[in-house]
Amino acid sequence: MIPAGSHRRRLGALAILAALAPLVLGALAPGRAGAADKEVTFAHQDMVVPFRALMDSGAIEKATGYTVHWRKFGGGGDVIRAMASGNVQIGEAGSSPIAAAASQGLDIELFWILDEIADAEQLVARNGSGVKSLADLRGKTVAVPFVSTSHYQLIAALAGAGLTQKDVTILNMRPPEIAAAWERGDIDATFIWDPVLARVKKSGTVLISAGDIARQGKATFDGLVVDRAWAAKNRDFLVTLVKLIAAQDAAYVAKPWAADAPEVKATAKITGSTPEEVPASLAAYRFPTLDAQASPAWLGGAAAKALTETAEFLKAQGRVQALAPDYGRFVTTDYAAAARK
Structure with missing residues (x-):
């Protein structure tokens, strides 16, 4: 940001700064032209999921070449508000705040099911x-x-x-x-x-x-959502991200982590859990496979249905004022399908 005050006293200097401003802002803002094409701000929460170990490892940054600014929030509503402000490009939120965001017209896409909440x-x-x-x-x-x-x-x-x-x-x-x-x-x-x-x-x-x-018909999940315009310019990053998360989830499911595993220590550090709590917390969730993600069981159909039903429930409770015409517009299989190839 260019400071105001004594450094801008001359009209000529103001003109020069005005001309340079787009270039400076482009260099600073994630997702815009310049070096920031390789930056992203990612809002996460404290849910105990295998993704936390991936975050801690630096593997995402290494595989994509992006600088990832991780920002922790206390709930999905806070994540959605941060995305609406334009300061966050990717965020974690539950199906309820995602449904509320879609109902309010926020231009986001659900591109990955982070977990089925189950008994978590x-x-x-x-x-x-x-x-x-x-x-x-x-x-x-x-x-x-x-x-x-x-x-x-x-x-x-x-x-x-x-x-x-x-x-x-x-x-x-x-x-x-x-x-x-x-x-x-x-x-x-x-x-x-x-x-x-x-x-x-x-x-x-x-x-x-x-x-x-x-089991009474009101399934819930946590998902990853992305700003639609940013996603269109950073498709390769999202495809690589999905591949990495899918591989981390599969590794955990194949061999759940013991309390002394390094992945457990990393997860505890990010979430605020103790290592002793992490294994049981992880076991309470279910993690859809990459194949399941793009299928009708999730992003290919059921996720949009769940968002629709959740939004209807929220409206009946007075939590949203209106319903979106089509919640399928806010769900995409694109990145999961590309990651499978």
Whole structure:
């Protein structure tokens, strides 16, 4: 950024700077002309997935030649807001915030299913809260990151128990805030993921999991989304990224990591988990293969259907104002299909 003030006193200098500004900005902004063609800002969260070890290894930078600016966020809603600002090109978000973003017209594409959430997100009641079942949540306080997959699942769980949002006090908190509130005894329950999930379960009781809700017809997932315009100019990067993630997932599935594995230590460092917590956290997810990603089971059909159903649910709950005409427009098999060849 060019500073204002005493260095711009002369009109001639201003004219020169004005002429140079596009070149300077192009050199600084990821995805634009110049050296920044080899830069990308990637927003991630703290979910415990094999991708974390890949991030830590530097393999993505080495294979693509790109400088990757990793930025950690507390929830998918925060990731989507960062992408909407134009400061982030690729981000991790759950199916609920992705559906909300598509409903609001954000020009993004879902290009990879990072994980099927399965049992990796759970609703836990604090011991001593008096909550033994979903029905007992009436009049209680529950914390969850708003517009996350956990938020979507919480509302679905309440509805299944005959409760509405008016029957429960729902607080919007990021995972670290939830952990602190739990320790203080400020909340009665939370629907959350690891590493916070592993910690609250030590002094709480699981009421229902994302897997239970998925079996009731409301499946959820975490995905990678990309700014559509940036993707069009950086296709090779995305194809290579997909190949690397698929290989890392396959290696983990073939031989799950023990607590002393270097990949576990890397995952713990990025997520804030302990190495002892990581193996069980990883085991709670399912990771679609490269072949499955481009098939109708995921990016080829089911993902768009899940986004559509999630968006309809969010609209009914007043979380989005309108629905997109076609959620399939926000999903692409292009990079996964290219990575298979």
